[in-house]
Amino acid sequence: MSIAAITTNYFVASKKGAVINQGWRKPSEGFVMINTDGAFDETKGSGSSGALIRDIGGAFITASHSFILHILDAPSVEAPALRDGLMLSMKSGQQSTEGYAHDSR
Numbered sequence: 659m660s661i662a663a664i665t666t667n668y669f670v671a672s673k674k675g676a677v678i679n680q681g682w683r684k685p686s687e688g689f690v691m692i693n694t695d696g697a698f699d700e701t702k703g704s705g706s707s708g709a710l711i712r713d714i715g716g717a718f719i720t721a722s723h724s725f726i727l728h729i730l731d732a733p734s735v736e737a738p739a740l741r742d743g744l745m746l747s748m749k750s751g752q753q754s755t756e757g758y759a760h761d762s763r
Contacts, residue, residue, distance in 0.1 A: 689754045694743035696735030705729045707739035709746045722746045
């Protein structure tokens with residue numbers, strides 16, 4: 659599956675007009691950045707989500723991940739990923755957070 663994903667990503671990125679993420683986006687002063695993402699395994703009908711919090715300098719603060727046993731499709735994984743990012747922010751005591759929505763498709 660990983661070779662197929664890499665190949666698909668290559669073809670999508672090489673299309674004219676494809677937007678390529680140019681790296682991490684720095685949060686505003688006084689904020690931390692929450693990045694979340696979800697992954698979907700179509701053959702198993704399962705997925706996983708991850709969340710990462712970094713400070714204004716890009717330094718790691720905390721992270722989390724979770725396995726999702728039953729999920730319908732790739733977009734359905736993004737909602738639990740966002741929830742996990744918000745829960746991680748609350749658990750780690752972060753009061754001022756920013757997030758950046760990015761879909762790699």
